[in-house]
Amino acid sequence: MSFFKKLRGELIDIIEFLDNTHNTIVHRFERHNNEIKNNAKLVVREGQIAVFVNEGEIADTFRPGTYTLNTQNLPVLSTLKGWKYGFNSPFKAEVYFVSTRNFLDQKWGTRSPIILSDSRFGMVEVRAFGTYAFKVTDAAVFIREIVGTNQLFTTTHIADQLKSIIVTRFSDATGEINLPVEKYASNLNELSEAIFHYMHDDFAAYGMEVTKFLIENISMPDEVKKEIFELSRLEKIDLDKLTKMKAAKSMEAAAENPSGTAGMGIGLGAGIAMAGQMTQAMANQAATPPVAPGGPATLPPLPGETEYYVAVGGRQSGPFRLNGLAELVQKQVLTRETLVWKAGMAQWQPAGEQDELANLWTATPPPLPQP
Numbered sequence: 001m002s003f004f005k006k007l008r009g010e011l012i013d014i015i016e017f018l019d020n021t022h023n024t025i026v027h028r029f030e031r032h033n034n035e036i037k038n039n040a041k042l043v044v045r046e047g048q049i050a051v052f053v054n055e056g057e058i059a060d061t062f063r064p065g066t067y068t069l070n071t072q073n074l075p076v077l078s079t080l081k082g083w084k085y086g087f088n089s090p091f092k093a094e095v096y097f098v099s100t101r102n103f104l105d106q107k108w109g110t111r112s113p114i115i116l117s118d119s120r121f122g123m124v125e126v127r128a129f130g131t132y133a134f135k136v137t138d139a140a141v142f143i144r145e146i147v148g149t150n151q152l153f154t155t156t157h158i159a160d161q162l163k164s165i166i167v168t169r170f171s172d173a174t175g176e177i178n179l180p181v182e183k184y185a186s187n188l189n190e191l192s193e194a195i196f197h198y199m200h201d202d203f204a205a206y207g208m209e210v211t212k213f214l215i216e217n218i219s220m221p222d223e224v225k226k227e228i229f230e231l232s233r234l235e236k237i238d239l240d241k242l243t244k245m246k247a248a249k250s251m252e253a254a255a256e257n258p259s260g261t262a263g264m265g266i267g268l269g270a271g272i273a274m275a276g277q278m279t280q281a282m283a284n285q286a287a288t289p290p291v292a293p294g295g296p297a298t299l300p301p302l303p304g305e306t307e308y309y310v311a312v313g314g315r316q317s318g319p320f321r322l323n324g325l326a327e328l329v330q331k332q333v334l335t336r337e338t339l340v341w342k343a344g345m346a347q348w349q350p351a352g353e354q355d356e357l358a359n360l361w362t363a364t365p366p367p368l369p370q371p
Helices: 003-010 074-081 138-149 155-177 185-198 198-206 222-235 239-255 263-281 322-330
Strands: 012-015 024-029 035-044 047-056 057-062 065-068 094-099 101-110 114-118 122-136 152-154 206-219 307-313 315-318 339-341
Touching: 003 322, 024 138, 035 047, 047 138, 057 138, 094 138, 101 155, 114 155, 122 155, 152 155, 152 185, 155 185, 155 198, 185 198, 185 206, 198 206, 307 322, 315 322
Parallel strands: 012 035
Antiparallel strands: 024 094, 024 152, 035 065, 047 057, 047 094, 101 122, 114 122, 122 206, 307 315, 307 339
């Protein structure tokens, strides 16, 4: 190879980068001794920005287009080099091609559970995962803060850092939103939108922007799910009607039992009990509790001993005797702040202000420690 052929091979006439990958963010254009021929052609395609670095300092940036590299098109680099009257070929500079397109379908997730505080369930461990998209908005800042001198920089190199930012902001946002854990599944869009705005400044500090953020799922321990399901059923089911329905079925089955006098006795007792319920219902129509705040009223009969109605999720439930109220306390449905009502009370009042209910919290053992 002659000297002139070798020289032509070392001095680059066209500087460009054709990206055939889906994850390359930055590519450094390689050439012998970083030498670029005067009046060489620079081709920057759509979705790219070319950044010239001279002796570790960012000199010039070029947006999409075709450029002839000379002192007119390299004003900052010309100033750094002191080229007042042009420069001799070749000159030295590093050229980085930065992709400005959207990098889609990036995965994120919590490696370990995040502990959240809920007003009804206490400390709850949750996991979450989803997808996000980002792009580089300031190529110079991105190279200075993230890339450094790497020849090739892909989404893999920055994935862990971005995941850490997202998980941190997810924890902050869910804590400040103060949404009950049972509402997470039905509010994924709202949570995604809130966390999306939380991350803006973090990504901007690296010359980047989050263009899309989605939460696909939030999961929690099975025992918490079970409690949430039980609470949901309690809020939806009219416990008084359910009790009456079960009692009616039991009495019907007892009356049809062909067991002689025993069956007759059971049937007679069932009839007397049913008659007693009807009489008591008629006598107690005037003792209907006021409407629970936020919920409709029901007309349950009052039994002989003191019974309370409980406001659960804005709906009226009950009546409950003391043993039933104790079960609600154990399930953390009934707290000292929960509104209750009994016959003779003018308004709904917090359960903790009722003297006869005070023992419900002192006599109830705390939850067993988890293994």
